[in-house]
Amino acid sequence: MSWVIPLLSGGGPLFRQVYLGLRQAILSGTLRAGDRLPSTRDLAEQLAISRTVVLLAYDQLLAEGFAMGRGGSGTYVSEGLGTHGPKKMEAQANPRLSRFGLSAARMPPRVSLPERRTTRVRYNFDYGLSDVGTFPFEMWRRILLRNARRTAVRDLDSGPAAGSVSLREAIAMHLRRSRAVVCDPEQVIVVNGSQQALDLITRVLIERGDRVAIEDPSYGGTREVLRAAGARLLPVTVDRDGLNPAGLPKDARLAFVTPSHQFPTGAILSLARRQALLAWAGSNHALIVEDDYDGEFHYEGQPLESLQGLDTEGRVIYVGTFSRTIFSALRIGYLIAPKSLTPALTSAKWLCDRHTATLEQQTLAEFIASGMYERHLRRVRRGNAGKRRALLEAIDKHLGGRVEVSGDGAGAHVVLWPRKRVSEEAVIARAASRGVGVYGISGYFLGRPRRTGFLLGYSRLNEKEIREGIRLLAESFQ
Numbered sequence: 001m002s003w004v005i006p007l008l009s010g011g012g013p014l015f016r017q018v019y020l021g022l023r024q025a026i027l028s029g030t031l032r033a034g035d036r037l038p039s040t041r042d043l044a045e046q047l048a049i050s051r052t053v054v055l056l057a058y059d060q061l062l063a064e065g066f067a068m069g070r071g072g073s074g075t076y077v078s079e080g081l082g083t084h085g086p087k088k089m090e091a092q093a094n095p096r097l098s099r100f101g102l103s104a105a106r107m108p109p110r111v112s113l114p115e116r117r118t119t120r121v122r123y124n125f126d127y128g129l130s131d132v133g134t135f136p137f138e139m140w141r142r143i144l145l146r147n148a149r150r151t152a153v154r155d156l157d158s159g160p161a162a163g164s165v166s167l168r169e170a171i172a173m174h175l176r177r178s179r180a181v182v183c184d185p186e187q188v189i190v191v192n193g194s195q196q197a198l199d200l201i202t203r204v205l206i207e208r209g210d211r212v213a214i215e216d217p218s219y220g221g222t223r224e225v226l227r228a229a230g231a232r233l234l235p236v237t238v239d240r241d242g243l244n245p246a247g248l249p250k251d252a253r254l255a256f257v258t259p260s261h262q263f264p265t266g267a268i269l270s271l272a273r274r275q276a277l278l279a280w281a282g283s284n285h286a287l288i289v290e291d292d293y294d295g296e297f298h299y300e301g302q303p304l305e306s307l308q309g310l311d312t313e314g315r316v317i318y319v320g321t322f323s324r325t326i327f328s329a330l331r332i333g334y335l336i337a338p339k340s341l342t343p344a345l346t347s348a349k350w351l352c353d354r355h356t357a358t359l360e361q362q363t364l365a366e367f368i369a370s371g372m373y374e375r376h377l378r379r380v381r382r383g384n385a386g387k388r389r390a391l392l393e394a395i396d397k398h399l400g401g402r403v404e405v406s407g408d409g410a411g412a413h414v415v416l417w418p419r420k421r422v423s424e425e426a427v428i429a430r431a432a433s434r435g436v437g438v439y440g441i442s443g444y445f446l447g448r449p450r451r452t453g454f455l456l457g458y459s460r461l462n463e464k465e466i467r468e469g470i471r472l473l474a475e476s477f478q
Helices: 014-026 042-046 049-062 101-107 139-151 167-177 194-203 220-228 269-283 342-353 358-369 372-398 424-432 462-476
Strands: 067-070 074-077 188-191 209-216 232-239 254-255 289-291 316-321 335-336 401-405 411-419 455-459
Touching: 014 049, 042 049, 042 139, 049 067, 049 074, 101 220, 167 188, 167 335, 167 358, 167 372, 188 194, 188 342, 194 220, 194 289, 194 316, 194 335, 194 342, 209 220, 220 232, 254 269, 269 289, 358 372, 372 401, 372 411, 372 462, 424 455, 424 462
Parallel strands: 209 232, 209 254, 254 289, 289 316
Antiparallel strands: 067 074, 188 335, 316 335, 401 411, 411 455
16 A cells, blocks of 8 residues: 655654545545555655554554554554545546547447346357367466566566567467468567557548548448548448448548358458459558458358458458457557558557566467467368258248348358338347347447347357247247
């Protein structure tokens, strides 16, 4: 416990100044009944005075009943003094917010995740989550502990802004194999989750009023960071084949896309459309931000390579995260920048928070380089494939021709599109009353929703729970 007690040269005896400072803290409620006072040795060291002075002050507090001693434990504020907590300010300052601050203040508190339920439901088709049940936490703990033990003290100072060399090399190696990303470790910038990557890209490349193409519907985290930056959002329609390049504006500076599993519809952008998107960027001198949040999970046929892997002009910035494959609390993501943008984005990262946590980077680098990450991904893919199969079979059995399904070719969520007009709110409420949690898609459209739909994530449910949850959900459509 640290205390600041002003000691004035003309303020009377030092012990009395210390006594009055502590007495005021007790009377104002800053120190409450039962709170432990700092030890006399610690307080003397903090105030740079003799311990004898502090002992005299404590003796006065004890004598007047403001404090009481407990043998072998310390000195505590006496019970029953009737303090009512710290004084409330009579008036609150109303500082002027910047444009960014005003945009942030108007932003909904949750822009990228479904509203967490205050009451638990038995069958929660929550989405955007990793399958933590299959993650090898015991092995992760061993690697983390080993790195903590062997890390030199000098390595616990500030690290490289772009990330540790070992992790950047491991990420580059993995992405070249699994996603056909063309990159050197020097192009990798380690960030605190993909949301920070989107924020850094926006800060470096977008001025207020710049025109930016964005999928409609789209990921809330992308939409809101662009709005806060003052970008002019130009929605581009998404259909069953993903973003339609024919709708791309000619004067946009950037386009933000999720080609491997469009969020939220789950559509996979075809090769022809990927090529058309790259051609648009080249002819309009624009850049593309590829958010590959779910690129590791593909279930039918050969997965399409990343958009970045098709780029021959350095127009694609590739963004990825470990939140979906490991666990969200790790808060480690990455961006792969064209070499011309690497210095600016690295400096922006340094200005933001200097660097990402060192021990976690070292642990993740070893986890990837040792092959454990790839083995974990294979387990998750097999588990997801079985859950997906159970989900589609249950939908076909219980919902039949009442809904269309999109997004089942990749990722870990699908979207149900009712063939007849229904109320999202009513279906969600009826499902919740049956112990089923589903989530509406309308909030992801930039303007008025064109369709009604429901997102169903399945990473945290087993096959039996999925089948029973869909059976109960079907009753909510009646």
